[in-house]
Amino acid sequence: xxxxVDIGNSRLKWAIADADVIHHTEFVDYRAADFIELLRQIxxxxxxxxxxxxxxxxxxxxxxxxxxxxxxxxPAIEIIVPLAEAQAFGVINAYCRPEKLGVDRWLALLAxxxxxxxxxxxxxxxxxxxxxxxxxxxxxxGGLISSGLLLMKKALAQNTAALPFSEKQSxxxxxxxxxxxxDNGTLLAAVGMVEAVLRRQSKPYRLILSGGDAERVAGxxxxxxxxxxxxxxxxxxxxxxxxNAS
Numbered sequence: 001x002x003x004x005v006d007i008g009n010s011r012l013k014w015a016i017a018d019a020d021v022i023h024h025t026e027f028v029d030y031r032a033a034d035f036i037e038l039l040r041q042i043x044x045x046x047x048x049x050x051x052x053x054x055x056x057x058x059x060x061x062x063x064x065x066x067x068x069x070x071x072x073x074x075p076a077i078e079i080i081v082p083l084a085e086a087q088a089f090g091v092i093n094a095y096c097r098p099e100k101l102g103v104d105r106w107l108a109l110l111a112x113x114x115x116x117x118x119x120x121x122x123x124x125x126x127x128x129x130x131x132x133x134x135x136x137x138x139x140x141x142g143g144l145i146s147s148g149l150l151l152m153k154k155a156l157a158q159n160t161a162a163l164p165f166s167e168k169q170s171x172x173x174x175x176x177x178x179x180x181x182x183d184n185g186t187l188l189a190a191v192g193m194v195e196a197v198l199r200r201q202s203k204p205y206r207l208i209l210s211g212g213d214a215e216r217v218a219g220x221x222x223x224x225x226x227x228x229x230x231x232x233x234x235x236x237x238x239x240x241x242x243x244n245a246s
Contacts, residue, residue, distance in 0.1 A: 002240050003049040004233045006104065007056035009127035012039075012066075015233050016046065017240075021231050030062050038094060043073055053080040053236040055103050082107065085135055089112065089238050094140040099132045105130050105143065107235025112208055113138050115234060119203065124193055124232070125211035127151055128195060131197055133205060149213050152186040169216070191220045198223060 002017040012035070013027040026042070028035050052070045056063040063081065070077050073102045084106035086098040091113050112120045123197055124130045125148060132143035135162065138199035147155060164179060187211060194217065198205065207225040209218050210232070218225045228234075 001049045001175045002051045002053060002237070003043075003046075003048055003070070004236045005052065005054045005056075005060050006232045006236075007054065007058045007066070008104065009242055010058060012062070015230070016049070016232070017237055020237070022230050022237070025229065025233075030058070034108065036065055039066075040069060040073070043069070048074050049077060051078045051080060051240050053082070053240050054055055055082060055232055057102050057104055057143055080236075080239055082236065090138040091134065092139050102130070104232050105132055106237075107130070108210060108231040109134050109140055109235070110238050111228075111234035114238060116206060116208060116226070119141045121194075121198060121201075121205040121207050123207065123209045123211075123214075123217070124231075125149070125209060125213035125217050129190055129193070129211075133157065133201070139145075144193070144197060144219040146190070148211075149186050149190060149216070151191065156182060156186075187216060187220060190217050195222060 004015045004017055004022070007030065008011045010029070010031070011027045012030040013025050015025045016023045028038055029033065032038070052067070054063050054066060067079055070079065083102060084093060084095070084098050084101040084103050086093050089110045091109050093106065108122050108124060109132055112122050118136050120134050122132045127148045128151065129146045129148050130143060133141040135141065164182075168179060169183055175184050190213075194207070198207065207221070207223060208231070209225050209227050210229055214227045214229065217236055218227050
């Protein structure tokens with residue numbers, strides 16, 4: 001059994017993997033003062049994992065706390081913390097400085113190459129929206145980064161005098177209230193970016209979406225898409241298996 005942990009920009013997600021099966025995802029807000037004690041209570045009730053794999057874009061302090069907790073609970077556990085590389089598992093990183101590619105994007109590329117062979121466009125709809133293109137032969141072409149839906153809303157509220165912030169979601173239409181207009185505007189801004197970058201490519205790419213807002217964005221797209229919320233976890237499994245790493 002493997003414990004998979006994905007530490008994003010706002011929350012910590014984890015799942016249990018048994019062979020190739022990744023069980024349902026749970027999460028906590030790691031910004032809460034007592035999140036380690038909450039994890040301790042939850043993880044004390046699961047079977048002992050043989051490996052802990054961590055992907056983090058949140059800095060090393062949170063990851064170090066997770067490693068410390070895991071070693072307290074399961075002293076013999078193997079810890080795996082992948083980093084973006086120039087090349088691994090058949091994928092070639094497009095970045096001139098490969099380590100600067102976010103490890104979540106790197107792991108999603110690895111998962112897409114393994115589970116969705118062919119030319120793919122991978123869109124992660126989280127705190128930030130990231131877009132990456134990969135060829136069938138594993139060549140990463142590069143990507144884009146933009147604010148996520150919630151971050152766009154917060155930016156409007158923080159940088160204007162009268163626009164309110166609300167997490168409420170609205171039906172997508174021409175709005176007759178400010179909060180709905182902001183919600184619709186930010187959603188369609190994200191949708192428009194995805195559709196625009198796909199139109200600019202010289203050939204078709206399979207579109208794969210992940211992240212907390214993936215379903216919302218996918219529902220408004222005028223092009224077919226696959227929603228896979230486990231892409232980062234699947235990429236972590238590649239490292240745990242250590243198959244075809246070069």
